[in-house]
Amino acid sequence: MSDRIDLYSKDLYINRELSWLRFNHRLLEETKDRSNPLLGRAKFLAICYSNMDEFFMVRISSLILQMDAANIPEMPDYIGANPLMEWILKDVSMLMKTYKREWDRLKKELAANNIQIKEFGELTEPQKEWLSEFFTKKIRFHLTRLALDVSKPFPFVPNNSMNLIVRMKGSYEIVNVPLGRLPRFIEIPSDNAREFIMLEDVIKSFVQLMYPQKVLGAYMFRITKNAEVKVRMDVADPYSEVELAMGARDRGFPVMVMTESHMPHKIIDMLAKEMRFGSRQIYRFMGEVPLSDLWEIAHLDVPELQEKPFIPSIPSDLSEEHDLFKAIRKKDRLLFHPYEPFSTTIRLMEESANDPAVISINIALYRIGKDPSVVNALKTARKNGKSVLVMMELRAKFDEYRNMKWARELTAAGVRVIYGPPDIKVHSKILQVTRIENGEIVRYTHMSSGNYNTSTAKQYGDLAVLTARKELGEDVARLFDSLDSGFGLQYYRYLLVSPTSIKKEILKRIERETEHQKNGKKGYIAIKANGIIDFDVIAAMYRASMAGVKIDLNIRGPCCLRPGVKGVSDNIRVISIVDRFLEHSRIFYFENGGDPEMFMGSSDLMPRNLSLRVEILFPVLDKDMLISIKNNILDIHLSDTVKARELRSDGRYVKIKSNSKFRSQEWFIENKGKWNAR
Numbered sequence: 001m002s003d004r005i006d007l008y009s010k011d012l013y014i015n016r017e018l019s020w021l022r023f024n025h026r027l028l029e030e031t032k033d034r035s036n037p038l039l040g041r042a043k044f045l046a047i048c049y050s051n052m053d054e055f056f057m058v059r060i061s062s063l064i065l066q067m068d069a070a071n072i073p074e075m076p077d078y079i080g081a082n083p084l085m086e087w088i089l090k091d092v093s094m095l096m097k098t099y100k101r102e103w104d105r106l107k108k109e110l111a112a113n114n115i116q117i118k119e120f121g122e123l124t125e126p127q128k129e130w131l132s133e134f135f136t137k138k139i140r141f142h143l144t145r146l147a148l149d150v151s152k153p154f155p156f157v158p159n160n161s162m163n164l165i166v167r168m169k170g171s172y173e174i175v176n177v178p179l180g181r182l183p184r185f186i187e188i189p190s191d192n193a194r195e196f197i198m199l200e201d202v203i204k205s206f207v208q209l210m211y212p213q214k215v216l217g218a219y220m221f222r223i224t225k226n227a228e229v230k231v232r233m234d235v236a237d238p239y240s241e242v243e244l245a246m247g248a249r250d251r252g253f254p255v256m257v258m259t260e261s262h263m264p265h266k267i268i269d270m271l272a273k274e275m276r277f278g279s280r281q282i283y284r285f286m287g288e289v290p291l292s293d294l295w296e297i298a299h300l301d302v303p304e305l306q307e308k309p310f311i312p313s314i315p316s317d318l319s320e321e322h323d324l325f326k327a328i329r330k331k332d333r334l335l336f337h338p339y340e341p342f343s344t345t346i347r348l349m350e351e352s353a354n355d356p357a358v359i360s361i362n363i364a365l366y367r368i369g370k371d372p373s374v375v376n377a378l379k380t381a382r383k384n385g386k387s388v389l390v391m392m393e394l395r396a397k398f399d400e401y402r403n404m405k406w407a408r409e410l411t412a413a414g415v416r417v418i419y420g421p422p423d424i425k426v427h428s429k430i431l432q433v434t435r436i437e438n439g440e441i442v443r444y445t446h447m448s449s450g451n452y453n454t455s456t457a458k459q460y461g462d463l464a465v466l467t468a469r470k471e472l473g474e475d476v477a478r479l480f481d482s483l484d485s486g487f488g489l490q491y492y493r494y495l496l497v498s499p500t501s502i503k504k505e506i507l508k509r510i511e512r513e514t515e516h517q518k519n520g521k522k523g524y525i526a527i528k529a530n531g532i533i534d535f536d537v538i539a540a541m542y543r544a545s546m547a548g549v550k551i552d553l554n555i556r557g558p559c560c561l562r563p564g565v566k567g568v569s570d571n572i573r574v575i576s577i578v579d580r581f582l583e584h585s586r587i588f589y590f591e592n593g594g595d596p597e598m599f600m601g602s603s604d605l606m607p608r609n610l611s612l613r614v615e616i617l618f619p620v621l622d623k624d625m626l627i628s629i630k631n632n633i634l635d636i637h638l639s640d641t642v643k644a645r646e647l648r649s650d651g652r653y654v655k656i657k658s659n660s661k662f663r664s665q666e667w668f669i670e671n672k673g674k675w676n677a678r
Contacts, residue, residue: 005546005568007539012562012569013077014651016533017059017084019558021091022653024048024055026578026645028095031102038109038305039298040580045102046294047582052095053160053292056256057227058397060088064226064255076535077560089280096283103288110297113305114193117185120205123197127188131197134186135206142181143203145210146174154274159225159250162200162291165267166207167217172267175210175218177203184293194300198288219263220289223275226252231395234422239404242394246401254281261286307580312341313672324348325435325468328444332622333466336633336675337450338581339668342457345431345446345464346373352433352444353381360387360434362480364426367399368406369453375406379413388415391483393426421487424499426614429464429602432476443473447618449585449602460584461665463600463633469621479616487614496617502603503534503610505617509590509597510540514547516593523549524591526634530584531558532605545571554637555647556583558606564649574647575656577640579665587634588617598626632675633668640664 027048031041067081079087107117123131146155148171155174157163162177177199185196204218229245229252254277259268261284268282303309317327324347327333335344350373352358361381368374382388392407394400407417420426431446450462467473475495482490489500496502510525517523523544532538532553538561541551551572553561563572577583588599603615620626637644642663645653 007542007568008076008535010076010078012542012565013075013535013538013560014562015077015079015084015087016558016560017055017063017088018091018651019560020055020059021088021095022651023557023576023578024051024095026576026653027051028098028102029645030578031106037307038106038113039300039302040307041102042106042110042294043298044578045099045106046292046298048095048099049294050292052092053224054227054398056224057159060255061226061228061252063088064253077533085280093283096285100285100287103294111193113302115297115300115302115305116193116195118188118195118197120197120201123188127190127195130189131186131202132206135202135209139182139199139202140206140210142178143210144176144178146176148172148174156251157223157275159227159252160222162289163221163223164200164203164207164218165221165263165271166211166215167219167264167267168211168213168215172270173211175203175207179291179293183296184291185296196297200288217264219260219267221257221259221263221271222289222291223254223277224256224258225249225254227397228252231400232422233394233419238394238419239408242400242404253277257282258289259284260289310669310672312337312339314341314344315673315676318344320347324351325444328466329442329468332469332620332625334625334629334676335448335464335466336668337457337462337464338459339672342454344466345452346377346454348433348444348446348466349374349377349431350380352435353377353384353386355435357435357437358386358433359436360389361432362389362391362434362477363431363452364391364393364428364480364483365403365406365452366393366396366425366427366429367451367453367456368403369451369455370402371454373454374452375409378410378415382414389480389484390415390417391420391426391480392417394419395425418484420483420614424487424612424614426483427602427609428479428614428616430476430479430616432473432480434477442468443470443477444468445473445476447472447476447601447616449600460582463585463587463629465600465618465620465625467621472618472621483614494619494621496599496601496603498603498609498613498615499611502615502617503537506537506588506605507540509588509592510537510544512592513549513590514544516591517544517547517549521593522591523547524551524589525549526552526554526587526589526630526638527605528554528583528585528587528634528637529604530556530586533558533560534605534607534610535560537605537610541572542568545569552638554583554634554644559647562649562651563647569649575638575640575644576647576653577637577644577664579643579663581665583637585633586617587629589630589634596626596630598629600629628675628677632671636667637664642666 027044030044164175166173184199188195200220207218208215227249229248231245232241235241378388394403411417429448433444435442445467448464475492478490496505513523532555553574563569563574590597598620599617601617603609609615641656641658
């Protein structure tokens with residue numbers, strides 16, 4: 001029957017961009033959900049806007065380029081650049097209105113809980129005097145004045161910066177505000193509630209102090225630019241190449257312009273002409289122009305308005321008083337963050353750095369964050385004479401400068417830093433410690449879905465395995481050798497490695513489940529990932545569904561697969577979970593006729609992961625661990641009826657109708673470590 005149905009028909013696919021936007025709708029649902037603590041809801045609003053920024057910088061910019069290009073290959077989810085843009089702008093307009101409405105509601109609830117966002121006119125005279133001094137001493141010297149002179153080129157306005165255009169008689173100036181160095185919410189002295197005022201309100205109130213002539217108006221605007229830049233790594237100086245690319249990002253073409261609603265049309269027209277953006281790219285806001293700076297409010301230390309804290313659990317034989325290497329040698333160990341602490345991984349690195357038996361440490365780093373713990377451990381290892389190899393991905397989007405900083409610091413400490421293949425990013429999350437024990441080499445390997453980042457390990461749901469298995473250790477050592485020598489083709493006994501084998505092996509296993517089902521055995525697939533966009537994988541799942549294979553998908557973000565289509569995807573169920581922690585782990589489970597197989601790792605089912613990155617999926621070889629992950633993690637997620645939303649065939653995500661209320665992340669907190677009791 002599948003031969004008579006076009007499994008690549010446009011009717012069977014949800015557009016990627018529209019699916020991405022649906023994730024932001026789900027974030028806003030959490031902002032509305034009064035069962036979430038107040039500051040937790042502020043967090044979801046911050047995440048929502050941060051995602052919108054990335055959506056415009058990456059996806060909308062690509063769409064604009066498509067509209068100007070010819071011969072764009074049509075994919076199964078392709079709607080057409082112009083009609084798709086209309087759909088997107090309509091959806092974004094709805095999102096922005098919802099964002100504004102929820103922010104207004106949050107402000108009222110914050111005020112009811114003694115956290116007030118004030119306007120300048122509402123302040124007392126002593127508060128205004130305090131702010132005047134604060135502006136003079138703490139703000140003014142950070143501001144950059146950019147004159148608009150018809151005899152000179154239009155000044156450079158950085159990407160995603162906050163700016164004021166100041167109107168005077170016969171002239172205009174732009175005042176650039178560096179948000180990275182100034183808080184968006186300024187706390188002001190108060191005898192009662194905690195009171196804040198927005199940074200732009202302060203600047204507008206005192207901007208006259210910066211000019212001898214009379215200021216007639218000051219209006220905030222923000223321009224988001226194309227962030228898709230190409231970085232060549234096959235050059236002698238990759239740092240300079242990355243810096244050039246980051247400069248190109250700042251100089252990219254505008255994709256979104258936000259202004260205050262009362263900015264005069266004359267000024268908007270002037271900016272549009274000089275900066276070359278159209279009316280469809282403008283969003284006008286009554287009140288504050290939204291930014292992701294709501295994190296400043298979300299992180300306020302008000303315990304009664306935050307999520308109830310919990311203490312991550314550590315398996316007893318991985319605690320400080322036990323030998324970590326002995327525990328890993330005994331059996332493979334599962335780490336489930338943030339329900340178990342990332343400190344175990346940091347401890348492995350720190351102990352390895354000081355262990356005389358350790359001869360080398362190899363690690364692949366993608367996003368490290370600000371915490372220096374990982375870098376310091378690697379520097380200590382090198383200082384102690386270990387061979388240390390760091391695969392540093394300088395092209396990790398929006399983390400390029402930070403990664404360059406760490407790479408330079410590691411290089412200065414004598415660590416050998418490599419940058420991977422010139423044309424594809426290295427997204428694999430792998431760490432290997434090599435030790436000499438009784439005259440033999442023993443490799444301790446850490447493989448994960450998450451980055452070596454102490455901050456995100458507290459906020460993201462990720463899975464990692466620690467193992468001393470020789471066969472897996474040899475595969476990972478072979479991968480590091482390959483990355484160190486230009487990434488040539490290699491044979492891996494157990495690892496699936498993209499861009500060479502992950503897609504092929506996943507397709508093979510989907511087909512195997514299809515054959516099992518046809519031959520009278522139960523066919524079943526369960527996958528947890530961040531996105532599923534690859535059309536060949538989706539078509540294979542449609543074929544499996546048509547053969548009777550039951551497929552459960554837990555896809556956090558974009559999903560192009562359309563479930564519930566009669567005769568095609570009746571047997572496929574898709575849910576998405578948005579909750580306290582960002583779901584980030586990847587699990588691939590195949591029933592395999594009663595001999596189940598499971599992979600975990602860094603790869604999603606998206607073209608960039610399968611074809612344009614070095615990714616790994618590693619097998620769970622410990623059968624007891626496999627069963628425990630299936631029963632106590634994967635099935636728990638799939639049973640969620642509180643925070644899960646089910647994807648319908650029309651592309652909508654709906655609440656799950658159930659008499660029972662089951663929240664997976666809450667279960668993980670209450671049943672800490674159950675996945676290790678095997």
